[in-house]
Amino acid sequence: MTDDSRPDLSALDSLPDAAPAPDTLGERTVDEVIVLPDSVTPVALLGPRDELLRTMERQFPRTEILVRGNEFRISGPKKDVDVVDALLGELVEIVRAGQPLNRDAVERSISMLRGASHQRPADVLTQNIVSNRGRTIRPKTLGQKEYVDAIDDHTVIFGIGPAGTGKTYLAMAKAVAALQAKQVTRIILTRPAVEAGERLGFLPGSLNDKIDPYLRPLYDALHDMIDAESIPRLMAAGTIEVAPLAYMRGRTLNDAFIILDEAQNTSPEQMKMFLTRLGFGSKMVVTGDTTQVDLPGGMDSGLKVVQRVLEGIEDIHFSELTSEDVVRHRLVGQIVDAYGRYDARTGGGRRAKGERR
Numbered sequence: 001m002t003d004d005s006r007p008d009l010s011a012l013d014s015l016p017d018a019a020p021a022p023d024t025l026g027e028r029t030v031d032e033v034i035v036l037p038d039s040v041t042p043v044a045l046l047g048p049r050d051e052l053l054r055t056m057e058r059q060f061p062r063t064e065i066l067v068r069g070n071e072f073r074i075s076g077p078k079k080d081v082d083v084v085d086a087l088l089g090e091l092v093e094i095v096r097a098g099q100p101l102n103r104d105a106v107e108r109s110i111s112m113l114r115g116a117s118h119q120r121p122a123d124v125l126t127q128n129i130v131s132n133r134g135r136t137i138r139p140k141t142l143g144q145k146e147y148v149d150a151i152d153d154h155t156v157i158f159g160i161g162p163a164g165t166g167k168t169y170l171a172m173a174k175a176v177a178a179l180q181a182k183q184v185t186r187i188i189l190t191r192p193a194v195e196a197g198e199r200l201g202f203l204p205g206s207l208n209d210k211i212d213p214y215l216r217p218l219y220d221a222l223h224d225m226i227d228a229e230s231i232p233r234l235m236a237a238g239t240i241e242v243a244p245l246a247y248m249r250g251r252t253l254n255d256a257f258i259i260l261d262e263a264q265n266t267s268p269e270q271m272k273m274f275l276t277r278l279g280f281g282s283k284m285v286v287t288g289d290t291t292q293v294d295l296p297g298g299m300d301s302g303l304k305v306v307q308r309v310l311e312g313i314e315d316i317h318f319s320e321l322t323s324e325d326v327v328r329h330r331l332v333g334q335i336v337d338a339y340g341r342y343d344a345r346t347g348g349g350r351r352a353k354g355e356r357r
Contacts, residue, residue, distance in 0.1 A: 027077040027078060027079065028077070028078045029075070029076060029077060029078070030075070030076075030077075030078045030081050031073070031074070031075045032073075032074050032075075032081055032085065033071055033072070033073050033074075034071070034072045034074065034085060034088055035070060035071055036070040036071070036072070036088075036092065037092065038070075039096065040092050040095050040096065041070075042067055042069070042070055042072075044095045044100075044101065045088065045091050045092070045095070045101065046067065047101065047102070047103070051103060052101060052102075052103065052106050053065065053067065055103050055106045055107060056084065056087070056106065056110075059106075059107065059110050060076065060080045060083070060084060062076050062077055062080060063075065063076030063077070063080045063081060063084060064076060065084065072084075072088060083110070083113050083114060086113050087106075087109055087110060087113055087121075090109050090113070090120060090121040090122045091106070091109065093120075093122035093126070094109075094121070094122050094125055094126055097122070097126040099125065099126055104140070104327075105125055105140075108121065108124075108125070108140060108141055109121035109125070111324070112124065112142050115142070117142055119142055119145065123145075124139055124140075124141070124142055124144075124145040125138065125139075125140065126138065127139055127145060127148070129148065129170065129173040129174060129177055130173045130174075130176045130177045130180070130225055132224070132225050132226065132227065135224070137169070137170070137173040137224075137225065139166070139170065140166070140327045141324060141325040141327065142325075143161075143165070143319075143320075143321045143322060143324065143325035144165070144166050144170060144321070144325055144327075146319065147159055147166075147167070147170060147319040147321060148170055148174065150317045150319050151170075151171065151174045151283070151285060152174075153317070154315050154316065154317040155278075155282075155283055155284065155315045155316070156275070156278070156283075156284045156285075156286070156310075156315065156316045156317070157171075157283075157284070157285045157286070157316075157317050157318075157319060158263075158285075158286045158287075158288075158303075158306070158307070158316075158317070158318045158319065159171060159285060159286070159287040159288075159319050159321065160287075160288060160289070160290060160303065160307075160318065160319065160320055160321065161289060161319075161320060161321025161322060161325060162289055162291065162321070162322070162323060162326065162336040163289060163292070163326075163328075163332065163336070164326040164327060164328035164332045164333070164336075165321035165322070165325040165326055165327070166321075166325070166327055167287035167288075167289075167321060168217070168218070168221060168259065168261045168287045169221050169224075171259050171285040171287060172189070172218070172221045172222065172225060172259065173225060174257070174285070175187045175189075175257040175259060175285075176222075176225045176226060178257050178283070179239070179257065183257075184255050184256055184257045184281070184282070184283070185239070185255045185256070186238060186239050186240065186241065186255065186256045186257075187239070187240045187241070187256065187257050187258075187259075188241045188243070188253060188256050188257070188258045188259070189215075189218045189222070189240070189241065189242045189243075189258075189259050189261070190242070190243055190244065190245050190247070190248055190258070190259070190260055190261070190274075191214060191215065191218065191244065191245060191260065191261040191262045191263075191265075192214075192244065192245045192262060192263075192265045192266050192270065193214040193244050193245075193246075214244065215242050215243075215244065217261070218242050218259075218261060219242060222240070222242075226240075245260065245266065245270060245274060248273065248274055248277050249273055251277055252277060252279045253277045253278065253279045253282050254279035254280050254281055254282060255279070255280070255281040255282060256279070256281075256282045256283075257282070257283050257285075258277070258278075258282060258283070258284045258285070259284075259285045259286075259287070260274055260284070260285070260286045260287070261287050261288075262287075262288055263286045263287060263288035263302065263303040264288035264289055264290050264292060264293045264294075264301050264302075264303045264304070265288075265293065265294050265295055265301070266301070266302035266303065267295065267299060267300070267301075267302050268300055268302045268305040268306070269302070270302055271286075271302030271303065271305065271306050272302075274286075275306075286303070286306075288301075288303045290303055290304050291339070291340070291343070323336040323337045323340075
């Protein structure tokens with residue numbers, strides 16, 4: 001085998017005297033050996049203290065995985081062994097691309113291989129968007145990969161999903177990449193400050209000081225992707241603009257990558273105003289979570305309404321991200337699902353009978 005080849009799946013050996021036999025569930029049991037290429041050390045796939053091997057064993061409890069040198073010996077139901085086969089091949093490709101493996105990457109790869117999609121985990125987990133200070137930003141789930149691809153392929157993109165799915169962060173990365181590639185001449189980042197209301201007047205300082213807390217998440221993401229010393233210069237030149245949504249009224253935004261964050265807190269009128277700012281050579285990404293609307297008095301969310309208004313229009317795409325795309329702490333996805341079940345029981349967030357304020 002050469003270093004440029006994938007794991008030698010054609011050289012799978014049967015264990016001595018091991019004939020296929022049905023297990024208790026009527027599945028055929030098989031034994032296979034996979035030989036790693038010389039360019040990939042087993043420890044890269046096993047992880048520190050065999051953490052990644054333990055992860056595989058937890059995901060395939062009916063399959064035995066033994067490692068001897070650069071050989072992985074797998075025994076179990078054929079369906080599971082086939083997935084482990086494919087998994088090891090994908091992990092090798094990820095390692096060869098220079099990306100270190102961790103438990104999260106292994107679990108997400110297994111989920112993709114078990115799913116209905118034909119997308120390869122290595123293609124998803126090695127797609128680089130932008131790099132800064134040795135850190136590379138890339139999608140980590142199939143849903144995120146499809147969202148990033150949609151940004152490439154459409155002019156107006158809506159990224160809708162729960163907290164932690166990377167809606168805004170990935171859009172920011174694509175904006176920086178487009179600016180670096182000279183596909184646009186400026187980046188415009190905006191979000192509504194609906195929490196302002198009467199409380200805003202009690203905050204100290206000028207108007208900019210008052211709205212800064214609402215824009216802070218956009219600044220934080222920006223600092224992850226661009227050298228900190230360059231940001232003031234780019235903002236002074238108008239190459240990067242961070243402003244509340246109210247500042248967008250009356251403008252036409254040409255040759256720009258425009259991101260509207262927290263769009264669930266726009267009114268239908270504000271959403272229409274924003275979308276009609278689109279100029280020539282520009283791209284718009286609208287992100288939000290329709291389960292976290294903070295509008296007062298039961299006001300309709302512009303993000304909910306726009307899904308019905310713009311459905312079916314060419315070059316407008318709606319990307320739906322789910323708890324499976326959450327890339328924060330693993331508990332965040334479970335919290336999102338738990339709230340979804342609770343809302344379904346109590347009528348979309350209304351207080352359950354007998355629940356106190």
